[in-house]
């Protein structure tokens with residue numbers, strides 16, 4: 336007996352059959368075929384061997400790559416109640432992807448559940464490219480033009496060349512990124528047509544996350560399509576590259592001027608509505624105009640600070656223009672008049688457009704978040720605490736964007752280098768980058784068709800201010816004392832939710848008797864987190880208690896404890912300019 340069962344024999348399977356009635360034991364052996372499965376194949380089979388995740392599983396190789404490596408698997412299983420539930424299938428897909436990791440070719444795995452049969456297919460897909468240079472598929476001169484009358488009125492939507500051969504795009508589907516849908520990579524676009532259910536755009540990204548590049552890509556695509564853009568850039572260093580660019584009549588830098596722009600746009604919206612009523616013009620035929628408001632927190636924080644402690648003139652202008660209130664009206668009503676907004680912020684916030692402004696934010700349905708989001712941020716952007724949280728931070732321009740069906744998708748934003756034609760900027764660019772921006776520059780200027788008196792007046796004033804700015808530049812001089820009375824925007828570095836305050840930050844405390852009081856954060860205690868129901872309604876705004884060391888003229892140095900709600904926005908103070916020695 337031992338002769339047959341000896342440990343050296345490994346390729347036979349022995350089966351004993353004891354027959355008590357005949358007093359016999361029969362031992363038969365069957366050859367065991369060598370296990371030729373690859374380690375990955377075996378690992379997959381073993382994952383399901385306990386029958387807990389899926390029942391009666393067999394795993395087979397579906398396809399081989401050219402180099403002989405296994406490139407696809409098919410997992411047959413028995414259908415159960417558990418596999419009928421989408422949530423279970425999603426969890427299992429996630430577990431499978433985690434177990435498989437990255438293929439040796441650098442490609443990623445994808446999991447497909449066959450709705451007809453109990454079969455899961457695992458196949459390889461190419462990862463998104465890490466850098467996609469924004470190039471024009473057709474020379475600018477050959478781009479089609481819509482047939483519009485002298486007032487810019489006519490059918491605005493027409494076919495447009497796309498980067499995908501034999502698949503034309505649409506003029507009013509403004510592309511800016513490549514995104515993954517299943518195993519396909521398609522263009523992510525902002526639908527600015529009057530039919531769009533997502534007519535306004537929200538871009539969220541931390542400093543250096545690629546927000547300006549994304550907005551640059553969007554603006555260059557818009558003006559090539561004959562859609563003019565007016566920009567607002569309170570930081571002064573993001574959109575200034577568009578000063579003098581065809582189709583961009585103004586870039587506004589001063590917060591007070593930005594408030595006037597919002598007012599002018601609001602007047603324009605009402606003037607357009609009246610014109611459409613009188614002339615019986617359909618929304619599909621109205622000329623488009625896009626306002627891009629970058630660093631919106633800095634802008635709104637400047638407005639709030641000026642309204643509290645600005646000059647009488649500043650306070651009067653803000654009261655009259657009411658920029659936050661009028662933005663709310665613009666996003667709700669401007670769609671049918673052809674006006675669109677794109678807003679850039681560093682992080683999503685419940686009070687983006689002031690307290691109780693969730694409804695306004697919800698109108699910004701075309702969205703892009705660059706870099707990783709916090710779970711709260713992911714909820715605010717995508718209504719799901721997990722979306723947009725696994726972005727590879729090492730890849731510049733990697734984002735979560737609204738895909739063509741309105742769902743969030745992983746994307747790579749097309750890289751548009753600076754379009755600034757100044758020789759000092761061009762000198763720092765590679766030949767390839769110079770060619771790319773040259774190809775994007777429109778051959779003709781796009782006029783803004785204005786139906787109000789206020790908008791052309793505003794643009795003319797702004798152009799005069801910019802022209803005057805060029806004459807007002809002087810060579811730097813060394814100074815030995817601090818600079819007096821900087822403007823509100825100059826003193827604000829950022830505005831952040833109270834939950835994000837950290838020790839060592841320099842913030843505006845803003846007490847009633849001294850709205851400009853600033854101090855250093857000495858301690859932060861999150862007493863209660865923000866609480867939401869499943870549909871996102873805030874049931875508890877939370878509580879953040881911050882100890883702030885303040886020092887100001889006429890006040891003894893002291894630590895104040897200030898309570899914020901978890902949804903409050905706090906203004907960070909820009910570091911003081913170093914004094915020359």
Ligand SMILES: Nc1ncnc2c1ncn2[C@@H]1O[C@H](COP(=O)(O)OP(=O)(O)OP(=O)(O)O)[C@@H](O)[C@H]1O
Pocket residue numbers: 465466467540541542543544545546547548549573731732733747748749750751
């Ligand atoms: N889509 C992209 N593809 C490749 N590189 C990118 C992309 N987006 C950004 N980068 C790189 O990251 C740098 C910073 O991007 P960008 O200036 O857009 O950041 P930002 O979010 O505007 O930051 P800040 O708010 O500080 O201005 C760019 O100069 C570029 O080198």
